[in-house]
Amino acid sequence: MQEWYFEDIPLKQPLTTSEYVVTEEELIAFARKWDPLPIHTDPEAARASPHGGLIASSTYTHAVASALGHRMAARPLIIAGNETTSRYLQPVRPGDRLVATSECVYKRESRSKPDRGIARFMVTLRNQKGESVLELESTLVVPRRDRG
Amino acid sequence: MQEWYFEDIPLKQPLTTSEYVVTEEELIAFARKWDPLPIHTDPEAARASPHGGLIASSTYTHAVASALGHRMAARPLIIAGNETTSRYLQPVRPGDRLVATSECVYKRESRSKPDRGIARFMVTLRNQKGESVLELESTLVVPRRDRG
Numbered sequence: 001m002q003e004w005y006f007e008d009i010p011l012k013q014p015l016t017t018s019e020y021v022v023t024e025e026e027l028i029a030f031a032r033k034w035d036p037l038p039i040h041t042d043p044e045a046a047r048a049s050p051h052g053g054l055i056a057s058s059t060y061t062h063a064v065a066s067a068l069g070h071r072m073a074a075r076p077l078i079i080a081g082n083e084t085t086s087r088y089l090q091p092v093r094p095g096d097r098l099v100a101t102s103e104c105v106y107k108r109e110s111r112s113k114p115d116r117g118i119a120r121f122m123v124t125l126r127n128q129k130g131e132s133v134l135e136l137e138s139t140l141v142v143p144r145r146d147r148g
Numbered sequence: 149m150q151e152w153y154f155e156d157i158p159l160k161q162p163l164t165t166s167e168y169v170v171t172e173e174e175l176i177a178f179a180r181k182w183d184p185l186p187i188h189t190d191p192e193a194a195r196a197s198p199h200g201g202l203i204a205s206s207t208y209t210h211a212v213a214s215a216l217g218h219r220m221a222a223r224p225l226i227i228a229g230n231e232t233t234s235r236y237l238q239p240v241r242p243g244d245r246l247v248a249t250s251e252c253v254y255k256r257e258s259r260s261k262p263d264r265g266i267a268r269f270m271v272t273l274r275n276q277k278g279e280s281v282l283e284l285e286s287t288l289v290v291p292r293r294d295r296g
Contacts, residue, residue, distance in 0.1 A: 033211075033215070034211040034214050035214045035217075058229060059207075059211050059214045063181075063182040063183075063207050066182050066183045066205065066206075066207045067181070067182050067183070069183075070183070070184060080236070081206060081236055082236060083234065083235050083236070084206075084233070084234045084236075085231065085232070085234075086232045086233075087231050088228070088229055088230060088232075
């Protein structure tokens with residue numbers, strides 16, 4: 001995987017990953033450990049709910065986005081990630097095939113530290129119907145190539 | 149655990165959980181699956197880094213916050229969670245003992261749907277030194293007790 005310094009990050013050029021297939025087994029096992037609500041762990045209870053079946057814990061959906069981030073052709077080097085806003089747009093269900101798209105929507109040099117820059121990325125997770133299930137907007141602190 | 153309808157949610161009354169002890173083994177195993185960066189998975193490489201040792205993947209820190217949410221004495225029923233802002237304030241390290249505090253900072257009835265309300269929660273994860281490591285601000289849609 002290519003690693004970007006601040007100068008290398010292309011603006012408004014989205015990269016998309018391969019598919020992550022969500023299995024019922026993994027969705028349930030994750031939720032049992034980290035978010036044991038019946039809607040995430042109990043197929044019977046979930047079928048009787050307004051969702052009509054199991055849906056993934058939001059933490060699981062984040063974890064899939066993180067795993068897909070490691071399949072990008074390139075990603076920024078990161079000094080720190082200060083703040084992320086997550087928007088949950090559709091439930092994730094067993095059998096879903098998810099892809100992530102990542103795009104730098106804004107970047108600037110740091111005003112106080114010449115060895116780094118600030119880059120804002122929008123990551124969108126979509127299912128096999130093309131529906132966005134999760135949007136992540138993250139502000140990252142990224143090293144500059146020849147400074148510091 | 150007590151489950152709150154919209155009317156039951158107390159404003160500005162924080163609840164705190166018991167401790168979650170972060171083990172190196174769990175931190176590494178989680179990151180190997182979901183966020184395999186050396187800073188999260190390789191103690192040697194992490195020691196040589198500016199962090200001076202392993203730090204947790206942000207996704208792992210979220211997962212701990214989620215697990216601690218299930219140890220609250222009470223929590224709201226949830227129709228949907230639309231948006232969460234996460235602030236990463238300090239790295240989480242092996243051996244850390246984390247507690248979560250949750251507080252409703254704002255609530256209002258829905259303007260369009262009489263069977264529900266909107267509640268904004270601030271969840272803070274703190275380590276054994278009292279440092280905040282993660283803040284989560286979430287807007288939840290919560291059912292009203294006798295409407296709809």
